[in-house]
Structure formats: structure tokens, C-alpha cells
Amino acid sequence: MDKFLHDHPSKPRTHDEKQKVINRLKRIEGQVRGIQKMVEDDRYCVDILVQISAIQSALKNVGFAVTERHINHCVSDAIRQGEGKETIEELMEVLKQFSK
Amino acid sequence: MDKFLHDHPSKPRTHDEKQKVINRLKRIEGQVRGIQKMVEDDRYCVDILVQISAIQSALKNVGFAVTERHINHCVSDAIRQGEGKETIEELMEVLKQFSK
Amino acid sequence: MDKFLHDHPSKPRTHDEKQKVINRLKRIEGQVRGIQKMVEDDRYCVDILVQISAIQSALKNVGFAVTERHINHCVSDAIRQGEGKETIEELMEVLKQFSK
Amino acid sequence: MDKFLHDHPSKPRTHDEKQKVINRLKRIEGQVRGIQKMVEDDRYCVDILVQISAIQSALKNVGFAVTERHINHCVSDAIRQGEGKETIEELMEVLKQFSK
Numbered sequence: 001m002d003k004f005l006h007d008h009p010s011k012p013r014t015h016d017e018k019q020k021v022i023n024r025l026k027r028i029e030g031q032v033r034g035i036q037k038m039v040e041d042d043r044y045c046v047d048i049l050v051q052i053s054a055i056q057s058a059l060k061n062v063g064f065a066v067t068e069r070h071i072n073h074c075v076s077d078a079i080r081q082g083e084g085k086e087t088i089e090e091l092m093e094v095l096k097q098f099s100k
Numbered sequence: 101m102d103k104f105l106h107d108h109p110s111k112p113r114t115h116d117e118k119q120k121v122i123n124r125l126k127r128i129e130g131q132v133r134g135i136q137k138m139v140e141d142d143r144y145c146v147d148i149l150v151q152i153s154a155i156q157s158a159l160k161n162v163g164f165a166v167t168e169r170h171i172n173h174c175v176s177d178a179i180r181q182g183e184g185k186e187t188i189e190e191l192m193e194v195l196k197q198f199s200k
Numbered sequence: 201m202d203k204f205l206h207d208h209p210s211k212p213r214t215h216d217e218k219q220k221v222i223n224r225l226k227r228i229e230g231q232v233r234g235i236q237k238m239v240e241d242d243r244y245c246v247d248i249l250v251q252i253s254a255i256q257s258a259l260k261n262v263g264f265a266v267t268e269r270h271i272n273h274c275v276s277d278a279i280r281q282g283e284g285k286e287t288i289e290e291l292m293e294v295l296k297q298f299s300k
Numbered sequence: 301m302d303k304f305l306h307d308h309p310s311k312p313r314t315h316d317e318k319q320k321v322i323n324r325l326k327r328i329e330g331q332v333r334g335i336q337k338m339v340e341d342d343r344y345c346v347d348i349l350v351q352i353s354a355i356q357s358a359l360k361n362v363g364f365a366v367t368e369r370h371i372n373h374c375v376s377d378a379i380r381q382g383e384g385k386e387t388i389e390e391l392m393e394v395l396k397q398f399s400k
Contacts, residue, residue, distance in 0.1 A: 032129045045170035070145035245370035270345035
């Protein structure tokens with residue numbers, strides 16, 4: 001997807017909203033560093049794969065949180081303003097990409 | 101999965117093998133930090149979701165690289181030594197987890 | 201998910217809409233029968249797996265078509281009537297299930 | 301994947317093995333027909349999506365059963381005969397396709 005409909009959400013994220021997502025991403029960042037250490041320590045492949053799966057699931061949950069917020073604000077606002085069609089098409093495109 | 105069959109791969113990873121995986125993980129780590137910045141800057145949700153999808157795909161590819169190495173060494177060695185059954189069961193369990 | 205918010209979409213599907221989805225499902229049904237034949241003929245496992253992947257992708261696309269229709273009608277109508285919250289929660293739950 | 305390494309598994313499937321997989325596929329075939337009926341009856345979209353998810357998960361499990369059998373026979377035999385490399389590459393390609 002090259003061009004998005006907007007640069008910012010229709011309703012700015014509050015400080016708490018931001019902090020919640022950023023904290024989850026910081027944990028994921030730490031988990032990625034943890035796997036680097038496992039590879040450095042030549043840990044068993046299956047052990048590493050289990051950690052990668054854990055990060056994938058954490059990332060997916062962050063993605064769903066961002067998606068739910070998007071539908072609750074940007075998509076809903078566009079629908080109320082009679083501009084739902086384009087926003088829903090954009091949403092579907094990213095859902096397809098997100099589910100690969 | 102609580103207990104693994106081994107602590108280390110049947111054949112240690114070479115320095116180059118390790119570096120290749122670690123470099124990919126470092127790029128992913130940077131991408132995760134990048135998304136933290138996007139959230140901080142209140143960037144549009146769909147833009148953030150596209151970045152999360154990019155990380156998921158990069159992570160998946162690292163997982164496949166680790167899986168291929170695992171089958172080429174640990175699983176193959178166990179099969180040659182007549183101990184394939186347990187190792188294949190372990191492989192299937194992690195493949196199922198990895199594909200969620 | 202045990203109980204749904206509705207038994208029917210907020211706007212009934214037209215005959216053409218129904219036929220389009222049913223035709224895609226009939227093709228998938230035929231593909232599933234095709235794999236039964238491949239197993240009966242003891243075809244190579246990888247060949248069978250490629251066919252299963254093709255059905256998964258066709259099914260996923262039917263799911264996205266149903267999802268898009270749902271957002272365009274049921275979710276949008278609920279949002280316009282000020283009842284978006286519950287419908288969006290229901291949507292997110294099924295998106296999570298659908299992406300496993 | 302256009303050309304496979306073999307037309308048949310290295311060890312033919314027994315009648316029972318075949319029947320087990322075919323029965324699972326017949327159930328999936330019935331589920332696909334069930335969704336056609338739901339669309340015909342204009343059932344609620346989320347209800348239909350939940351059924352599609354159930355089929356995806358049943359199909360995935362059939363795929364894993366075929367994969368496990370493949371690794372236990374075709375891949376293991378190739379490894380024992382010193383021809384593991386190509387068979388493992390083929391396996392990885394189909395695992396990547398299967399996980400999309």
C-alpha cells in the first residue's frame with residue numbers, strides 16, 4: 001500500500017493509549033534481543049522457534065489493538081460522515097496483508 | 101512446549117550462520133523501535149499496521165531459515181541414527197505453533 | 201463465539217450476491233473432492249499439500265468478501281445508529297478467530 | 301510449485317491411512333456445503349465467518365497430518381539414501397506456501 005487516506009488518526013491517541021502500545025512494543029523489542037542472544041549461545045533450534053512464535057503472537061495482538069482502535073475512530077468517523085466506502089476498502093487491504 | 105529434546109543443535113552453528121540470523125533479528129529490532137516512534141508521533145493506524153505486517157513477514161522468514169537448518173541437521177542426524185520419530189513429533193508441534 | 205448479535209445481516213443479500221459466494225463455495229467443494237481422489241490415488245504428499253494451500257487461500261478470500269460485506273452493511277448501520285461498540289467488538293473477535 | 305520430485309509417496313499409504321484422511325476431507329466437504337446453505341438462508345455474516353474459520357482449522361490439521369506422514373516416509377527415506385537436500389528444499393517450499 002503506497003498512499004494512505006490520512007497521515008494521522010481521526011482522533012489523536014491519548015498519552016495513555018500511546019504508552020500502552022509502546023510498552024507492548026518495548027517488550028517485543030526485548031524478546032527480539034533475547035533471540036539474538038539464544039542464537040549467539042547456539043541454543044537448540046526448536047527453543048528459538050518457540051520464542052519466535054511468542055513474538056509473532058504478541059505482534060499480532062498489537063496489530064489487533066491498533067485495528068480495533070482504527071475501526072472505532074477513523075472508520076466509524078468516516079462512516080458517520082458518509083465517506084465509509086474508501087476507508088473500508090483501505091481497512092480490508094490492510095487486513096489481507098496482516099493475515100498473511 | 102515445555103521440554104525440548106536437546107539444548108543445542110546436533111551440529112553447532114558456524115560464526116557466519118549465527119551472524120546472518122543475528123543481523124536479520126537486529127533489523128527486526130530496529131523496525132520494532134520504528135513503530136514505537138510512529139505511535140509516539142501519532143501516525144495513521146493503517147500505516148502502523150503495514151509496518152507490523154512487514155515485521156511479521158521478516159520474522160516468519162527467520163523462522164523458516166531456523167526450521168530449514170533444524171531439518172537439515174538435527175532432524176536429519178536423528179533420522180540417520182534411527183531416532184527420527186521423536187524429533188519429527190517435536191518438529192510438527194513447533195510447526196503447528198509457528199503457523200498460528 | 202456462542203451467541204451472535206443478529207441472525208441475519210442488517211440488509212439482506214441480493215440473489216446475485218448470494219450466487220457469487222455460493223459459486224465460489226461450490227468450486228471449493230469440488231477442490232475438496234479432488235483431494236479425496238488424490239489421496240485415493242496415493243498421489244505424492246507435496247502435490248496434495250499444494251492443493252490444500254490452494255483451498256485455504258480460496259476459503260480465505262471468501263471470508264474476506266463476507267467480512268467486507270459485513271462491515272459495509274451490518275457494522276456501518278450499527279455505527280450510524282450509535283450502536284457501533286458491540287458490533288465492532290464482535291467483528292474483532294471473529295477477525296482474531298479467522299486469522300489463526 | 302510446478303514439478304514435484306515424485307508422483308507417489310516413497311511408501312504407499314495403507315487403506316486405513318487413506319480412509320482416515322478421506323473421512324476428514326468428506327466432513328470438510330459437508331461443512332462447505334453447510335456454508336452454501338447458510339448463504340442461501342441469508343444467515344448473519346459473523347455466523348458464516350465462524351464456520352469458515354472452523355473449516356480452515358480442519359483443513360490445516362489435514363495438511364499437518366499429510367506433512368507429518370511425508371516427513372516420516374518420503375523425507376526420511378531420502379535422508380537415509382543421502383538425497384535429503386532436495387527433498388528438504390521441496391518441503392520448505394510447501395511449508396511456506398501452506399503457512400500463508
